[in-house]
Amino acid sequence: MAVEIGFVREQRSLWKAIGNGVLCRCPNCGKGKLFRSYLKINDTCAECGEKLSAARADDFPPYIAIFIVGHILVGWMLHAEMSGPVDPMLYVWTMIPAAIVLPLIMLPSIKGAVIGLQWANYMYGFDPTRGDTSKSDV
Template sequence: MPRDTTAEEHLRDMKPAMLRGWRRRCPSCGTGPMFKGYLAVRGECPVCNEDLSHHRADDGPAYLTILIVGHLMAPLLLWAFVEYEPDPLIIASLFSVGCVALSLYLLPRLKGVIVGIQWAKRMHGFGESKD
């Protein structure tokens, strides 16, 4: 069966793009910062001039953050409550701080991963830029 070389030529490596996004770096060069604030993606990379304005992360990073934090913290909360039987106010305070801290850590990184995936798959106009 003949291989589709046109599709293979247009593919970019997804794993490095995702790892660069996790580090909040440009998915193209991996050196320039992707964000100009906490979650605001730059219009273009200051190092390689890759146009990053095409991203459409929308609610994906928030959804993934809630999914991961919920799946990590809920069993841990249940285990801590059963094992140590702390005062409910203390455990609620501790886990509230833990959930907020983990969410603040994960949200920009997951947004970077999603932008990296979109760049690697040439979604939403990323395919029109130079390699």
Template sequence: MPAESQTERNTGRAIRRGLMCRCPNCGKGKLFHGYLKVVDRCAECGEDLSHQRADDGPAYLTILVVGHILAVLIHVMFVQLRPSPLMMASVLSVACVALSLFLLPRMKGLVVGVQWARRMHGFGAVPSEA
């Protein structure tokens, strides 16, 4: 195996960079073009990011995190504040949408970072010599 494909990639660092919506390789280039479209190549380091296969993983992670946060919020609001049902539904609906929109690109960055660090879906392939 070539030496490049044997080097270890730091998964924790790649996850942090993905959560910041940055290139998992250099941490400087933007990971997304638009809201959720992953760039084909990093503008800073030239890393090929077209191999990513995030699919539905970021949506599942977002639902998991938002659901757990809102479950606690529902409990605290109901026990401590006792708002009217309409007020509670309104506040929680806005919180759910806002939190989901905020977390979705970060969860996609996390998934792309893990795939890059673990050399999944072609991220570890050595380019063929032409």
């Protein structure tokens, strides 16, 4: 005879939380601001009081941004090369600025989406059944 210990957590909408994160809004209510500056997360949501400081996005958002921009730029370069002779300075004046600016534009929305994913799946400090894991000893 198996005995289940614990309690049932309420189901959180994954796609709604990710969508709110992409818009840089609180994954819970979708109204409060997720960031207090460019990539600094608010400690709590001003609208619903959800604790946001537990988010641990770390290196995943920059990795996704670089992955996306890399594919865009390689496609752009292949198209340019197949269209005919290309002056190498075209790459200097277009690709290098794009490789710098595009990830910086994408990063807040991608970080918000990752935080929404974590919140919806009760990851890290977003799980009320676990202790405070917002500060790691690692």
